Amino acid sequence: MYVETQYFTIAKYPDSFVLESGRTISPVTLAYESYGVLNGAGDNAILIAQGFTASAHAAGIDRRTGQVGWWDQMIGPGKAFDTDLFFVISINVLGGCSGSTGPASMNPETRRPFGKTFPVVTIFDMVSAQYELLKALGVNSLASVSGASMGGQQVLQWLVTYPDFVRSAIPIACSARLSAMGLAICEVSRTAIISDPDWHDGDYYGKTLPARGLALARMAAQLTYISGDFLDTEFGRNHAVPRKSTQSIGSEFAVQQYLQDEGQAFVKRFDANSFLYLSQAIEHFDLTKGLNCLSDAFAAVTSRVMLISFTTDWLFPVSHVHEVAIAMRDQNVDVSHVTVQTTFGHDAFLTDWQKISPIISEFLS
């Protein structure tokens, strides 16, 4: 299945899109892909919300690059998100750097990239921008919305903000708010970027990119996506194959070379400022904000919900996901919580897709 990323401008300059903070952005374009066919009633759509560093290219083979989508194992004819039945849409988030408006985009008023003048975006903003796009595409209600990690945060926000638009939801590996350890890890990654002299307070476009800082930010973040068990099994204490490297000391072990490779690959596809903005959105996300308790957040939810968590996820531990299930139950939401036994850690939504596929298929059928 060959696919092509599409673009839709939900706010054409000089019109602007109003953010949760009250600030505005103009213009706002969203990159998206769709798989399957929207029915006449406009009610067979499933929205796939992307994780932190993913893109709109969730499935199929990109006609231009030949690259396979990040959740291709899950989306397609007869797959968990079955495109024979559903119109599946995947959208690059507002603030991202894979086609949607973000800090690397051109500010039409200065004719230079926004950089740090880009306004703060929140998970709420991502979701309300998605809502605009879905309406423009003729979607009248979502059969389901799913996503993991930051994608899961978007799913929870959808339930809270547009309860009548969403008939079912599958939030994966996420919680109602990031833990203190999560906040701490974000701080390490952020500091890696802004400590890089090439970051230049966010104004590095057209100059040397803050590649060292961004690679390091990714290396630190990557450790939260995987489990110690996975690393022990995959690499253990194996030595790296020696190769010419920019490292002047260390990186003797295979797991260390793997981490360096992750960092180097990442800087080729991601913008450092987007990293900062999206990680800030993840940090700020807190469904209890202004409420007495979490369950109050779910008072209006009428959708069926299935939460999925992974036993070895230490970024969003099972107990944190379970807290969401309990809070929903307090509001009599039709919610289930499936905990998947896996050694893959947080990234199990990508790597252990064979375990979650049948669970999702059954929930959607």
Next chain:
Amino acid sequence: MYVETQYFTIAKYPDSFVLESGRTISPVTLAYESYGVLNGAGDNAILIAQGFTASAHAAGIDRRTGQVGWWDQMIGPGKAFDTDLFFVISINVLGGCSGSTGPASMNPETRRPFGKTFPVVTIFDMVSAQYELLKALGVNSLASVSGASMGGQQVLQWLVTYPDFVRSAIPIACSARLSAMGLAICEVSRTAIISDPDWHDGDYYGKTLPARGLALARMAAQLTYISGDFLDTEFGRNHAVPRKSTQSIGSEFAVQQYLQDEGQAFVKRFDANSFLYLSQAIEHFDLTKGLNCLSDAFAAVTSRVMLISFTTDWLFPVSHVHEVAIAMRDQNVDVSHVTVQTTFGHDAFLTDWQKISPIISEFLS
């Protein structure tokens, strides 16, 4: 109890100290402190081996700086390491930066700091240097040797290398070799340092120090010393008290400010090259090297051993410590393994000292 750090040169220039690698260093001085009195037989000594970033100043109040030792709660009259009974010695490791010879020391041949020309040091080298010092001080055998983390690795090395010199041992929060996750975290910290342009391939002495890289290295490492539970209880999602900061973005949460403060405090007391050398020693440590199985390493051990692990330690999980206990039992070593229930994580050996004090007292009595 006022104390003063002492210095002893185990290899006076041009004499040299031979390392495990066959390379040599000259001169080699060790900084140490002692508490209590050595008996006539020279057999009531307890060696305290330091963790990664500690110093010889383990107990009492430093006469010069007024600073309290890092394990003062545990060492003193009537305390777990009872100085009424024992002659307790704490030594800054070879390769360190708190008085012992390390990469920041002057190379007498070039009259410049060694920097990256300092030879690789191993846990074995640290221990054999300690042995030289102990003999020079008149110690004929150790009543016990204890330490946590890298200190625990030294304790295990003592058991293996000098089995007849050690009558008992208390390795805490350590294992026979670092896990793949541990290796990965070391890589993040190392990369933080060597990515700092001020690191200058290790030749930064007398110039701008690689403070940003070293602070970041500490921030990443710090996360492995504590548990998520601890951070949730201590900071949760509390907001930081706003203050003038060098940070131009983020650090809004208390846990993030705490981490920044940890990093900033660390650069005032630690040398970046020492960080690299000691973390390499921790990585290389592997008691199974050249053996068929771990238990073979303990064939000559005759000491009583008590291993201590912490339930929330994710750097050296309980199961990794237990592997050591099992291997010792295979060799009929008189070994026990005490797992302490604690929320403090790896650093519980410092923060939850009230729980480990009675356990150690009983073992030593």
